[in-house]
Amino acid sequence: xxxxxxxxxxxxxxxxxxxxxEAERSPRMEARRAAIxxxxxxxxxxxxxERANLGAIVRRSGGSLSTLYQLFGNKEGLFEAMVTERCxxxxxxxxxxxxxxxxxxxxxxGIAHAFMGVILRPDAQGLWRIIMSEGIKFPxxxxxxxxxxxxxxxAHLSEYLVVLHRAGVAxxxxxxxxxxxxxxxxxxxxxxxxxxGMQPVPDDAALADHIRGAVAMFWRIxxxxxxxxTCHPDDISPSRG
Amino acid sequence: xxxxxxxxxxxxxxxxxxxxxEAERSPRMEARRAAIxxxxxxxxxxxxxERANLGAIVRRSGGSLSTLYQLFGNKEGLFEAMVTERCxxxxxxxxxxxxxxxxxxxxxxGIAHAFMGVILRPDAQGLWRIIMSEGIKFPxxxxxxxxxxxxxxxAHLSEYLVVLHRAGVAxxxxxxxxxxxxxxxxxxxxxxxxxxGMQPVPDDAALADHIRGAVAMFWRIxxxxxxxxTCHPDDISPSRG
DNA sequence: GTGATAATGTAATCAGCGTTACAGTTTGGC
DNA sequence: GCCAAACTGTAACGCTGATTACATTATCAC
Numbered sequence: 001x002x003x004x005x006x007x008x009x010x011x012x013x014x015x016x017x018x019x020x021x022e023a024e025r026s027p028r029m030e031a032r033r034a035a036i037x038x039x040x041x042x043x044x045x046x047x048x049x050e051r052a053n054l055g056a057i058v059r060r061s062g063g064s065l066s067t068l069y070q071l072f073g074n075k076e077g078l079f080e081a082m083v084t085e086r087c088x089x090x091x092x093x094x095x096x097x098x099x100x101x102x103x104x105x106x107x108x109x110g111i112a113h114a115f116m117g118v119i120l121r122p123d124a125q126g127l128w129r130i131i132m133s134e135g136i137k138f139p140x141x142x143x144x145x146x147x148x149x150x151x152x153x154x155a156h157l158s159e160y161l162v163v164l165h166r167a168g169v170a171x172x173x174x175x176x177x178x179x180x181x182x183x184x185x186x187x188x189x190x191x192x193x194x195x196x197g198m199q200p201v202p203d204d205a206a207l208a209d210h211i212r213g214a215v216a217m218f219w220r221i222x223x224x225x226x227x228x229x230t231c232h233p234d235d236i237s238p239s240r241g
Numbered sequence: 242x243x244x245x246x247x248x249x250x251x252x253x254x255x256x257x258x259x260x261x262x263e264a265e266r267s268p269r270m271e272a273r274r275a276a277i278x279x280x281x282x283x284x285x286x287x288x289x290x291e292r293a294n295l296g297a298i299v300r301r302s303g304g305s306l307s308t309l310y311q312l313f314g315n316k317e318g319l320f321e322a323m324v325t326e327r328c329x330x331x332x333x334x335x336x337x338x339x340x341x342x343x344x345x346x347x348x349x350x351g352i353a354h355a356f357m358g359v360i361l362r363p364d365a366q367g368l369w370r371i372i373m374s375e376g377i378k379f380p381x382x383x384x385x386x387x388x389x390x391x392x393x394x395x396a397h398l399s400e401y402l403v404v405l406h407r408a409g410v411a412x413x414x415x416x417x418x419x420x421x422x423x424x425x426x427x428x429x430x431x432x433x434x435x436x437x438g439m440q441p442v443p444d445d446a447a448l449a450d451h452i453r454g455a456v457a458m459f460w461r462i463x464x465x466x467x468x469x470x471t472c473h474p475d476d477i478s479p480s481r482g
Numbered sequence: 483g484t485g486a487t488a489a490t491g492t493a494a495t496c497a498g499c500g501t502t503a504c505a506g507t508t509t510g511g512c
Numbered sequence: 513g514c515c516a517a518a519c520t521g522t523a524a525c526g527c528t529g530a531t532t533a534c535a536t537t538a539t540c541a542c
Contacts, residue, residue, distance in 0.1 A: 054531090063490080064489075196383035198387065306502095316500065
């Protein structure tokens with residue numbers, strides 16, 4: 001092990017694992033790069049870092065192994081580049097969920113649907129597995145994942161909760177903690193069971209039901225003391241909680 | 242790939258990956274088995290399934306590679322045996338948390354402390370990473386993990402919530418969902434950040450603070466309509482929620 | 483066109499590691 | 513003590529896969 005590592009460190013110098021950022025890249029190379037990243041995502045998400053092999057990635061992307069090494073340095077570099085790119089890409093929909101402002105529970109349901117819609121996507125599930133298992137070996141990955149994903153959603157959601165609080169329709173002394181809890185209640189352990197393959201991705205009806213239950217609980221957390229006149233009863237399943 | 246797999250399947254027959262269960266095992270072998278499982282846990286938890294190598298495990302356990310193969314068949318068999326054993330072992334403390342029955346919030350804080358105490362242990366974190374990443378390839382593992390861990394805690398906790406509900410001190414129409422939500426609020430995304438190495442394990446004070454906040458939120462979910470006279474205000478940090 | 487440069491395809495290198503074979507050693511019943 | 517069976521240690525075997533070397537081909541400014 002030591003010999004190979006040494007060699008690699010010498011070679012990569014300070015830019016180990018970094019995608020080369022030299023000025024302009026030719027458009028042809030840019031296309032290669034995108035294709036390789038796409039193929040890498042498929043393979044890494046399906047197999048995990050160790051089981052994935054570069055041959056399979058090259059076969060799918062159609063390019064050549066040499067190009068891959070020129071662009072990404074080595075397997076780890078490709079891996080980090082792919083995960084980083086996917087994190088910002090997949091989570092884009094989380095930062096600015098396109099949800100109509102209606103009564104609070106309807107809006108919260110909308111946000112929850114957007115949230116679940118993103119994290120249940122196959123590539124988001126793949127990201128999750130990789131972040132959980134490889135986070136220790138690649139510390140930059142969870143960093144990016146949380147910054148681009150959960151943290152952005154939490155910031156956005158907590159802004160909304162502040163609005164509710166100021167308007168007096170909800171009681172949210174600590175909006176960040178409340179937003180965090182919202183996410184936990186919504187993805188619930190359902191997400192773990194889906195990601196591990198114990199359960200299939202729920203269909204729309206089941207998902208809607210689950211979300212109604214989660215939002216109902218969350219509403220009880222932030223509901224003002226007098227009870228929530230602003231929350232339409234129809235949006236809250238009475239059989240949950 | 243096909244050749245090797247074929248060979249393995251032929252060899253292992255119907256008992257692939259199964260620990261041999263023939264009648265009595267000699268006490269010497271039993272000791273070997275325990276030592277190998279212990280070493281395997283260390284190595285697998287540190288490296289993950291693929292990166293782990295059997296040589297390192299044998300070196301730590303002190304036995305011989307032959308014995309390992311006799312006992313566990315192959316790497317996968319050892320892995321599955323180790324994870325299965327650890328799941329039932331680590332989670333034992335979850336099934337019957339030894340928590341004094343006091344006012345609800347104090348009791349819930351006690352349960353939460355027991356919960357976090359278990360899942361923050363280094364081997365429990367290792368289990369989590371492995372279940373998340375290898376669950377798809379080894380479907381029996383998440384099965385065991387959830388059955389022995391979360392499900393037992395949820396069952397136990399929901400019994401307690403039923404008691405509260407019947408006594409009229411809490412409003413819990415669906416105790417299973419409520420128990421599930423309790424776990425989510427308690428481990429929170431804090432757990433993700435610890436498991437991925439983004440944050441260190443919180444010290445006692447920070448943990449207690451976190452748990453107070455989580456229990457306070459949970460209490461608002463199950464609090465009866467009139468408000469909770471049964472919950473000591475001292476147990477609930479007012480700055481959270 | 484033409485030559486310098488960039489990009490590709492292929493094959494070789496090289497180490498790591500799961501697995502197996504086998505020869506030696508210990509154990510426990512008689 | 514002795515012998516079958518269980519156990520151990522070591523050294524191969526074979527394969528996979530990351531990495532590199534190199535010869536070939538495309539690109540583009542002039």
